[in-house]
Amino acid sequence: MLKASVCAWVIALAVLGGTQPSVPVFIWIIIIFGDPHFTTIDGKDYTFNGLGEYTLVDALDGEFLVQGRTRKAIGPDGVETAATVLSAVAAGTSNSSSVQVNHEEGGARLEVYEKAGIPATMMHLPGDYMGQTKGLMGVWNGDPDDDFTRPDGTILSTNATDEEIYDFGQLWEITEAESIFYYGDQNYADFHNQDPSYRPIFATTFDDPELEQEALGVCGDDRECLFDASVTRNVTIGKAAMEAREQSIRISEELVNSPPIIEGPISLDVTVGEVVTFSFTATDxxxxxxTVAEETLPPGAAFEYGGNTATVTWSVVDYDGPAMSFIATNSRNQTTLYIPQVNLCKCQNGGICDFGSLAAGEDPDGDLRVVACLCPSPYTGQFCEDFDECVAGTDDCGDNAVCVNEFGGYHCECEPGFYPNPGGKSCRDCPYGYRAHRDDCYRFYGGKNAQTYSGARQVCQENGGDIYMWRSAAAVAALKRKLKSDHSPSLWVGLSDEDLEGTFLWADGMALDGNDFTDWDWDQPHNTAEKDCVVARRVHRYRWKVVPCSYRRAFICQSPRAP
Structure with missing residues (x-):
């Protein structure tokens, strides 16, 4: 409880901003003992001893509100005086159902704290509120001459009398609908029209010559100290208020002692091989x-500073970081770091820099970002560094082959269904070494090329087919005639019961059934656990016999012919 004293506020302002949008705008309201001697956001001093609840700041028509409540101050004899005390502050929005003390990060907010034993509130307004405020704290636009703007938009002269200023302040008394205060077991009426006859004292007058002389000796020419002493009839209160104001000014100066302000480009669009020059200023x-010094500079960059202006000249080279950064330091050793975002273009061979898009894998929030390239034909690659031989037509892919570009070169791929010739530059309708017959391609493997049954199948599958299956009577008859004339050795038939003893499966997975063509020798099929694969034996006129699959025998591969 504030007894035998009054309460005052002192406003301190720091505007920290510029082209580099990293420094916020702050407004501090320092609450001290004394009467309400205001300083508006734009620096206009005045006194207002209104009694009630008032709009201090209304930003963007209620987007952010700060309201203050006053009550009468109590003198040393326990009697109410003609001065008022700021007793509560509320912050919120015009459409909020509850008072909000702290708003979201980066927006407007009100914080309560204590500094050197003095209770205070710190109000933070973002830069986009400039020119959008009204209330007892004035219009924030850098011009104090319009700070006494009334709710109807008309302006009271800043040279107005204290009585005129009081009438101006009363216009900012809030209605019950406008209030964002929490009343608990009280209500709006308890703080409005408490004393219809109340009107503050506007002049500093003493009816006691001794009190006046004592006040002059203590206060000197401090107008607020004299006023406080005359209203409360207590020089000690005037002196305490004066000392408290001095202390609050020191606190305010400490708060507004901000780091240097840097104004410069937020981002730089640069291209490897070009020379870029930009400037920024550093002020307090x-x-x-x-002073300004470079923290980090990219290769090829030079830095100069003088007269609060820094100039960087950069012969841009291809590099991977770190980003350039600079630090400004004032005489109080407070610092501000400036890091312009660099958009680096590495396009080659006539590629166009697409500063609106980033290269693959780049961090959108990074301080150094590589941008995408729009490549002219026949160049390709992330930075147009690859020559596309396929597009340029300088490849040597031959018949039935298509060119496929790859970084630093190309290769030839066969069209669907075709097989590569040696060297891979051209393709044919059958695998190399095969002969075409109707819709298929065939190749005989014998002698040193003989394989086990599984090895034979693997060789055939590597060329897109499988082992030839002797399942057609007409085809087998023709094949036998050819084999006999060539004195060919025994061959795998493409039939086995490896998976399930006694159940023979063709190489394509189909089971041998009673309707299939077979050409078993007279004592076959006679197989045991170690005999699972079928061969056509030359010594038995190429009739079938079951033998171990590990034998190495000749075989025929069959692959589909390209259309």
């Missing part, structure tokens, strides 16, 4: 000296 709100 209090006008203190500022």
């Amino acid at each position: 709100l209090k006008g203190d000296p500022v």
Whole structure:
């Protein structure tokens, strides 16, 4: 409880901004003992001793509100005085059902804290509220002459009398509908029209010559100290208020002692091989000296600083970081780091830099970002660094082959169904070494090329087919005639019961049944666990016999012929 004293607020402002949008705008309201001697956001000083609840700040028509409540101050004799005390502050929005003290990060907010034993509130307004505020704290636009703007938009002269200023302030008394205060077991009426006859004292007058002389000796020419002493009839309160204001000013100066402000480009679009020059400035709100030094510079960059302006000249080269950065330091050793976002173009061979798109894998939030390229034909690749021989027509792919570009070269691929010739540059309708017959291709493997049954199948499958299956009577008869004339050795038939003893399966997985053509020798099929694969034996006129699959025998491969 504030007893035998009054309460005042002092406003301190720091505007930190520029082209580099990383420094916020701050407004601090420092609450101290004394009467309500205001300083608007734009720096206009005035006194207002209104009694009630008032709009301090209304930003963007209620997007952010700060309201203050006052009550009468109590003098040393326990009697109410003609001065008021700020007793509560509320923040929120015009459509909120509850008071909000802290808003989201980066937006407007009100924070309560204590500094050097003095209770205070710190109000933070973002830069887009500039020119959008009204209320007792004025219109924030850098011009104090319009700070006494009334709710109807008309403006009271800043040279107005204290009485005129009081009437102006009363216009900002809130209605019950406008209030964002929480009343608990009280209500709006308890804080409005509490004393219809109340009107503050506007002049500093003493009816006690001794009190006046004592006040002059303590306060000197401090107008607020004299006023407080006259209203409360207590020089000690005037002195305490004066000392508290001095302390609050020191606190305010400490708060507004902000780091240097850097104004420069937010981002740089640069291209390897070109020379880029840009500048930025570094200033201090209090006008203190500022120095700027480079933290990191890319290869090929030169930095100069003088007269609060830094200039960077960069012969841009291909590099992977780190990003360029600079640090500004004021005389209070406060620093601001400036890191312009670099969009680096590495396009080659006439590629066009697409600064609106990033190269694959780039971090959109990175300080150094490589951009995409629009490549002219026949160049391709992320940076147009690859010559596309296929598009240019300089490849040597031959018949039935298509050119496929790859980084640093190309290769030839066969059209669907075709098989590569040696060297892989051209393709044919049958695998190399095969002969075409109707819709299929065939190749005989014998002698040193004989294989086990599984090995034979693997050789055939590597050329897109499988082992030839002797399942057609007419085809087998013709084949036998050919084999006999060539004195060919025994061959695998393409039939086995490896998977299930006694159940023979063709190489394509179909089971041998009673309707299939067979050409068993007189004592076959006679097989045991170690005999599972069928051969056509030359010594028995190429009739079939079951033998171990590990034998190495000749075989015929069959693959589909290209259309």
